[in-house]
Amino acid sequence: MWDYTEKVKEHFFNPRNAGPLEGANASGDVGSIQCGDALRLMLKVEPETEIILDASFQTFGCGSAIASSSALTEIIKGMTLDEALKVSNQNIADFLDGLPPEKMHCSVMGREALQAAIANYRGEEWVDDHEEGELICKCYAIDSALIESVVRENKLTTLEQVTHYTKAGGACASCHEKIEGVLEKILASQCEAPAISKPAEEAVAPLAAGEKPKLTNIQRMRKIEEIIESVRPMLQRDHGDIEIVDIVGKNIYVNLKGACMGCALEAATLGSIQQKLFEELGEYVRLLPASQLEMAR
Amino acid sequence: MNPIYFDNNATTACDPAVVEAMLPFFTEQFGNASSIHSFGNQVGLAIKAARSQIQQLLGAEHDSEIIFTAGGTESDNTAILSALKAQPERNQIITTVVEHHAILTLCEQLEKDGYVVHKLRVDKRGRIDMDEYKALLSDRVAIVSAMWANNESGTIFPVEEMAEYANAMGVQFHTDAVQAVGKIPIDLKRTKIDMLSVSGHKLHAPKGIGVLYLRRGTRYRPLMRGGQQERGRRPGTENAPAIIGLGKASELALAHIDIENSDVRYLRDKLERGILAQVPNAFPTGDLSCRLPNTSSIAFEYVEGEAILLLLNKLGIAASSGSACTSGSLEPSHVMRAMGIPYTAAHGTIRFSLSRYNTLEEVERVITAVPPIIAQLRQISPYWNPVKNCPADQAFAPAYA
Numbered sequence: 001m002w003d004y005t006e007k008v009k010e011h012f013f014n015p016r017n018a019g020p021l022e023g024a025n026a027s028g029d030v031g032s033i034q035c036g037d038a039l040r041l042m043l044k045v046e047p048e049t050e051i052i053l054d055a056s057f058q059t060f061g062c063g064s065a066i067a068s069s070s071a072l073t074e075i076i077k078g079m080t081l082d083e084a085l086k087v088s089n090q091n092i093a094d095f096l097d098g099l100p101p102e103k104m105h106c107s108v109m110g111r112e113a114l115q116a117a118i119a120n121y122r123g124e125e126w127v128d129d130h131e132e133g134e135l136i137c138k139c140y141a142i143d144s145a146l147i148e149s150v151v152r153e154n155k156l157t158t159l160e161q162v163t164h165y166t167k168a169g170g171a172c173a174s175c176h177e178k179i180e181g182v183l184e185k186i187l188a189s190q191c192e193a194p195a196i197s198k199p200a201e202e203a204v205a206p207l208a209a210g211e212k213p214k215l216t217n218i219q220r221m222r223k224i225e226e227i228i229e230s231v232r233p234m235l236q237r238d239h240g241d242i243e244i245v246d247i248v249g250k251n252i253y254v255n256l257k258g259a260c261m262g263c264a265l266e267a268a269t270l271g272s273i274q275q276k277l278f279e280e281l282g283e284y285v286r287l288l289p290a291s292q293l294e295m296a297r
Numbered sequence: 298m299n300p301i302y303f304d305n306n307a308t309t310a311c312d313p314a315v316v317e318a319m320l321p322f323f324t325e326q327f328g329n330a331s332s333i334h335s336f337g338n339q340v341g342l343a344i345k346a347a348r349s350q351i352q353q354l355l356g357a358e359h360d361s362e363i364i365f366t367a368g369g370t371e372s373d374n375t376a377i378l379s380a381l382k383a384q385p386e387r388n389q390i391i392t393t394v395v396e397h398h399a400i401l402t403l404c405e406q407l408e409k410d411g412y413v414v415h416k417l418r419v420d421k422r423g424r425i426d427m428d429e430y431k432a433l434l435s436d437r438v439a440i441v442s443a444m445w446a447n448n449e450s451g452t453i454f455p456v457e458e459m460a461e462y463a464n465a466m467g468v469q470f471h472t473d474a475v476q477a478v479g480k481i482p483i484d485l486k487r488t489k490i491d492m493l494s495v496s497g498h499k500l501h502a503p504k505g506i507g508v509l510y511l512r513r514g515t516r517y518r519p520l521m522r523g524g525q526q527e528r529g530r531r532p533g534t535e536n537a538p539a540i541i542g543l544g545k546a547s548e549l550a551l552a553h554i555d556i557e558n559s560d561v562r563y564l565r566d567k568l569e570r571g572i573l574a575q576v577p578n579a580f581p582t583g584d585l586s587c588r589l590p591n592t593s594s595i596a597f598e599y600v601e602g603e604a605i606l607l608l609l610n611k612l613g614i615a616a617s618s619g620s621a622c623t624s625g626s627l628e629p630s631h632v633m634r635a636m637g638i639p640y641t642a643a644h645g646t647i648r649f650s651l652s653r654y655n656t657l658e659e660v661e662r663v664i665t666a667v668p669p670i671i672a673q674l675r676q677i678s679p680y681w682n683p684v685k686n687c688p689a690d691q692a693f694a695p696a697y698a
Contacts, residue, residue: 012607018677020684029679031695036629036644037601038695040679058679060641062603066677116696128696 004063005097011067016074018066021056028116032109032132037061039069041113043076045121050081057113064096064103071095072110081118087111101141105132136178139171139265147182157187164272167234171268220281221247227280228254231273235260242273245290252277253290300613301659305499306448306476306592306650307617311542312501318545319503322538330535331526340537347544351508354547355493356484359513364527365540368507369475369496370399373442375509375520375531376471376492377403380440381412383516384469387439393417393425393454394635396444397473401631417443421637422584423452430459434466441470445477445493449619449632449648450583451592453481457488464489469515475499475507479550480557480589491515497539501652502546506539556653562590564660565651569593571664576671578688582638582646591652594619596638597645597671599680599688605647608670614663619646641680 004012024042031038037060044054055077057069071092076084089107093099099107112128119126133144150156150165162179163170169179215223228244235241240260245253260269266289274287302310322343328336330344345360352360366372377390377400390407392400394416404414415433417425425443434441441463446453456472463470471492477483478493479500485493492515495508511517511530523532573579578598597605602618609616619630633643649663675681679693 012604013611015677029693029695031697036640038679038693040693040695058677058681060599060644060678060680061601063607065601066604126696 002064002100002103004067004100007095007097008064008067008099011070011096012063015057015066015070017054017056017070017077019056019058021054023054024056026117026121028113028118028120028126030109030112030116030128032105037065037106037109039065039109039113041069041072041110041117043117043121045081052076052079052081052084061106061109062103064099065106065109067096068092068099068106068110069113072114076114081121084114085118087114101138102135104141108132134178136182137166137168137171137175140167142166142168144178144182147179148186151183151186157183159183164276167272170272171265215281223281224252224277224285227277228273231276235269240269246293248293248296250284251286251288251296253288253293253296255290298613300615301655301663302615303649303651303655303659303663304615304617305652306451306648308498308504309501309652310654311498311503312546312549314549315502315542315545319538319542322541326537330537331524340535343541343544344535344537347540347547350544350551351495351547354478354483354551355495355508355510356486357510358486361528362485362511362513364509364511364531365535365543366507366509366531367505367536368498369397369473369494371520372494372496372507372509373397373399373471373473374403376494377407377440377442378520379492379518380469380471380516381407382518384439387437389413389415389435389438391415391417391430391433391438391441391443391468393419393443395419395423395447395449395452395632396442397448397475400442400444400473413437419452419635423447423450423582423632423636424584424587425454427455427458431462434462434468436467438463438466438468441468443470443472445472445474445483446481446589447583447632448476449630449646450594450636451476451588451650452584453477453587453589456490460489460491464491476589476592479547479554480591482554485510485512497543497546500546500550502543503539506536506543508543553653558590561651561653561655564655564657565591565593565649567657568649568651568660568663569595571660572667575664575668579671580642582633582636592648592650594646594648596633596642597647598642599678600645600671600674602645602647604674605645605670608673609666612666614666617648617650619643619648 021042021044024044026043026045028041040058042056043052046053055073057073059066059069075087075091075095089111092107092110093104116126131145135143136147147162147166147168151162154165156162156165159169159176159179162168169176224247225244228242232242239258241257243255245255256266260266270287277285277287326339328340330337330341348360348363351363357363390404390412392404408414417430419425441459443454443456443459445456460470469491470489472490473494475494475496476499478495491512493510497506498504517530519530521532526532526535569581572595576597580596582594582596606616606618619633629643633646676683680689682689
C-alpha cells in the first residue's frame with residue numbers, strides 16, 4: 001500500500017470539483033502514457049479579467065491522480081490565467097503534503113492539464129514537451145528520461161557524474177545498477193565502450209599534486225564560498241538551504257536550513273557537496289554540521 | 298464489520314493447525330537436523346515426515362525429489378540456472394510472456410548475458426499456441442519454463458502436454474506451480490515434468506519456505522554450494538519450523554482439494570456472476586473454461602484499479618489489481634497487456650482470489666459493495682458520460698506525455 005498523506009486520502013475520498021462544469025469555456029485533456037492515467041480539466045474564465053471563476057476535473061486514474069486533480073482545482077480557483085500558469089507540479093504536491101516519488105507524475109499531469117486548458121482558452125496549440133521514463137531513483141524521484149537527456153547533453157560517462165548532475169543514486173544507492181544500465185545503453189548507441197570506472201580517474205586527476213596553483217587563504221575561502229553558493233539553488237529547489245559558519249583547516253562547518261534540516265538524506269547531501277568541494281579545490285576537505293564546531297573547540 | 302480477504306493469490310493466512318505444528322520447533326525442538334544427538338534427530342525425523350507430506354500432495358515418486366528452498370522465486374531461479382549450467386551446449390530458453398517476474402526478470406538478465414529467450418505469446422483468453430511452442434523446441438533449448446496457472450487471470454496452461462513434447466525432444470521442462478499447488482490435483486509421477494516450483498505461503502503455510510521438485514535423474518547443478526543439506530542440492534541449515542509448517546499445510550491442502558474445486562469454485566462463480574449482473578461495461582478476463590477454481594479477474598472499463606481498491610479497502614475488503622499504479626513499478630500488468638486487453642479496461646482489472654476460509658456471506662457483501670464503487674468512480678471519469686450513465690459519446694482522446 002502506498003504511503004499516502006492524510007491530505008491525499010482526504011482529497012481522494014472526498015474529491016472537490018469533480019465532474020463536468022456547467023458553462024466551462026476552456027478545457028485541457030492530457031494523459032500519462034507511462035501509467036495510463038488521464039485527466040480533463042475544465043475552466044470557467046471571466047473574459048474581461050481572465051480570472052478563473054470555477055474549475056472542475058474528470059480523472060481516470062489512481063488515488064493520487066484523483067487527489068492531485070482535486071488539489072489543482074482548489075489551488076487555481078480565483079487566480080488569473082497568468083497566475084495559474086505559475087503553479088508548478090511541486091505546488092500541487094505540497095498542497096497535498098507530498099506525494100510518493102512514484103506518484104509525482106500525477107502532479108505533473110495536473111500541471112500539464114492546466115497548461116493545456118489555458119492554451120485551449122487562448123486558442124493556442126499546446127505541445128507536450130516532457131517525456132516520462134521508468135522511475136530509476138526512488139529517493140529523489142528521478143526517471144530514466146531525465147537521466148538520458150542529462151547524460152546526452154553533458155556527455156556523461158560515469159555513475160558518479162550522473163549522481164552529481166541529477167542527484168539520482170545519491171542516497172540509498174540501490175538504483176546504481178539501473179543507472180549503469182541507462183548509461184551503457186546510451187554509450188553503446190554512441191558506439192563508445194562504456195567507461196564505468198575509467199573516467200573516475202579523470203575526475204580524480206585534477207587532484208594530482210602540482211596541477212593546481214596553491215590558493216592563498218583568502219582565495220581559498222572565496223573559492224569555498226563560491227562552491228557552496230553554486231549548490232544553493234539545488235537545495236532551494238527542495239525547500240532547503242545551506243550557509244557557511246566557519247572554516248577551520250580542513251574542516252568546513254555549515255548549517256543546513258529549511259527542509260534539509262533533519263532530512264533523512266542530510267548525510268548524503270553533505271557527502272555530495274563535500275565531493276564537489278574536494279574536486280574543485282583539489283584538496284581533501286571535510287564538510288561538517290556547525291553543531292560539531294562546539295565540540296571541535 | 299469483519300474484514301474480508303479476497304487476495305489469496307497474493308498470500309494466504311497461515312492455517313492455525315500449521316502454526317500449532319510449527320511452534321515446538323522454535324522452542325524445545327530447536328536442534329540442528331544434521332546433529333547426531335537426539336535434539337537434532339527429532340528435528341530430522343520431523344523434516345522427513347514433512348517431505349513425505351509434500352511428496353503426497355505433488356504425487357512425486359520419491360521423497361528425495363523434494364528440495365526445500367526459501368520460496369517460489371528461489372525455486373524458479375534455481376531451476377533455470379541449473380538447466381543452463383548443466384547443459385552448457387544449449388543456450389536457449391522457452392517461456393511465456395505471462396510468467397511471474399521471478400522468471401521474466403531472470404530471463405531479461407540472461408538475455409543480456411547472451412542467452413536466447415523465446416517468449417510464447419498468448420491469445421486474448423491467455424492461451425498459448427501449441428504449434429508455435431512445438432516449432433521452437435530443438436536441441437539448442439536447455440529448458441522450457443511455463444507456469445501451471447497464472448496468478449492474475451487464473452488461466453491454466455496445458456503443462457503436462459507441453460512437458461511431453463519437451464521430453465520427446467530431450468529438453469528439460471520446468472513449471473512455476475505456485476498458484477496451482479493445493480488448488481488443482483497434481484500427480485507428478487504420471488507426467489514428464491522435470492522441475493516444479495512451490496511456494497508455501499500460497500497454500501496456508503508460512504512465508505519464506507518453498508520447494509523445488511526435481512525429478513530423479515534430471516541433470517542438476519545447485520544454485521549455492523555449501524553443506525550436505527538437501528543432499529547438497531540446497532545447502533544451508535534447514536528452516537525446520539517452516540518446513541514442518543509446509544508439511545502440515547500440504548497434508549491439509551490434499552485433504553481439501555475437492556473443496557477447492559466444489560465449494561470455493563461455487564463461491565467464486567457466484568461472486569463473478571453477481572458483480573457482472575449489476576455492473577455494465579465489465580467483463581471477466583482469462584480462459585474461463587480452464588482456470589483456477591478460486592480466481593476471478595474482472596475488468597471494469599473506464600475506471601482505474603487502485604482507486605477501486607482504496608474504496609474497497611475502506612469497506613474492509615481486500616483484493617488486488619492489474620493496474621499500473623498498484624504494482625510499485627507503475628508498469629501496467631504484463632499479463633493483461635499480453636492478452637490484448639485495452640488500456641482503459643486493463644487498468645480497471647480487479648482480481649478476487651478466494652480460499653476455503655471464505656464464506657457465502659462474504660461473497661454477498663462484496664457483490665453489494667462493488668457496483669456503487671464502480672459507479673462512483675465512473676461519475677468522475679472523463680471516459681464516462683455521467684448524465685446518460687454510459688460511456689462518453691465522443692471518445693476522450695487526451696494528449697499523452
